[in-house]
Amino acid sequence: MNGRSRPARSPRLRTGGDLLKYANRKMRQAGVSHGQGFLGPEEESLTLLGHALGLEWEALPACFRKAVAPAAASRFLELLRRRTEERVPTAYLVGEAWLGGLRFKVDERVIIPRSYFVELIPEVIPAWLPPAESIRRVADVCTGSGCLAVLLARRFPRADVDATDLSADALAVAAENVAAHGLKDRIRLHRTDVMRSLSGRRRYDLIISNPPYEPASVLRRLPAEFRKEPPGSLVSGKDGLDVIRRLLREAAASLLPHGALVIEVGGLRQAMERAWPDLRICWLPTADGSDCVGLIHAADLAALTKPGRPSATRGRPAPRGRARGRNRAR
Ligand SMILES: C[S@@+](CC[C@H](N)C(=O)[O-])C[C@H]1O[C@@H](n2cnc3c(N)ncnc32)[C@H](O)[C@@H]1O
Structure with a gap:
């Protein structure tokens, strides 16, 4: 007491x-x-x-x-x-949190699940990909409690999921959640920096990430309860973009030609558009209108890593069977 x-x-x-x-x-x-x-x-x-x-x-x-x-x-x-x-x-x-109708064990070793991906994994993201049954390899970079890896494995039932995190503590919690959801044979956990130990080894249909994206200066201004979460799950360098910079490079080398990288970026939408003015990012619609999850096609990412080449998919049509809706692609 x-x-x-x-x-x-x-x-x-x-x-x-x-x-x-x-x-x-x-x-x-x-x-x-x-x-x-x-x-x-x-x-x-x-x-x-x-x-x-x-x-x-x-x-x-x-x-x-x-x-x-x-x-x-x-x-x-x-x-x-x-x-x-x-x-x-x-x-x-x-000792628990719910996401997408599923229970996840949590404690001070991991951020509390609340990602916008819970809205997008069921329908919006699959609409940009080949049919779900043909999706075989998926990655969840910065997995934390493993919640998004579990949602991915359930949405793409024939896919193997690689989930990475830098924090051994977070991965210990993720391992418990993967086991609790009976997915040990389909979700592999990797302790690595961004995608380092995965890059070049496999090619993915889909890579998602809810990385840390707060600028370092924001941490001390956060409400006290947010400062109880591991700082490494919130903050990513001076401008918040450190992990995202690495992710764009490493994902470019790891996607199949039809694949996509989807990143949650919080308040960094404008910062991303300033940092990568030639990169085509389709901002996916979220219920609160923040639309802060960006989808980038493999071809556009490849073009980004080859300086001088214009974006390969300017004018790409809307996803399969869907109107573009509130997507605010530039
Ligand atoms: C915002 S949390 C997301 C956790 C989970 N995906 C979710 O949505 O609840 C970010 C996670 O990234 C991890 N992380 C931070 N820097 C990393 C890095 N350089 N490489 C891999 N993981 C990192 C943190 O340990 C944390 O678990």
Whole structure:
């Protein structure tokens, strides 16, 4: 308890509903930030309550009007204290996060899954590729908890997935998640810098990456809960582009001719367009309109690494069977 007293349980905090209302108010008063896989205090409070009571999400409504046992209420209040005072993210407090309807184990060794790729892997990305059954080799660079590698393996059922990360700690968590999803025979984990140990060895139909992309100066300005995540999963050099620079070079040498590299770049869209003005990047649509995931075709990437050659796919048609929609390709 770090010398702190256990939060006292007020007599008014009797039912699950009382505890939830109290927690929502506490979180608002404390100004906690909810961007780590939750939309607001209600979702975080429910998650903490489910953990304290040992109940699945779907079973929680049953406790809203019932008295909660004192030991479970104390567990909940202690979780709430750690969330609001110590700013420990909810996903670390409960040891799991959900992405694409799947559960992933997480702890302080990995960033909490929340990538935009969850919106794009089911339909948008496959629309740019040959039929899913013919996709055999896929890579997830900077895999963290392994969440995107698992989503890829499920979306492309005949593909082998190579997943890389520089952090041995992250790969240990990824190994647990790969095993928990029964994918040990299809997902190989590699400890390597970007794609170094993969480059030139195999050619991929698809390479995706949600790399660290924050400029170093941003780290100290992030909300306290984000600073609980491994800094190496957020920050990439002075301008945020260090890993992306390497990735563009290494992916160019590793894609099949029909292949594509897809990168999540957060707030770096303009920085990328300034850094690579001749590179054709198709910004894929995301629900919040940030459209910060860029798709680059193998031919365009190859042209980039051969100075002087214009982009090979200017005027490329829209993906198979889809209107271009909100893609803002230049
Ligand atoms: C933003 S996290 C993404 C994790 C996961 N793909 C996800 O979407 O939740 C970036 C990951 O890149 C890893 N990383 C940072 N620098 C790297 C490098 N040079 N080579 C490989 N992985 C790196 C970090 O350890 C971290 O796990």
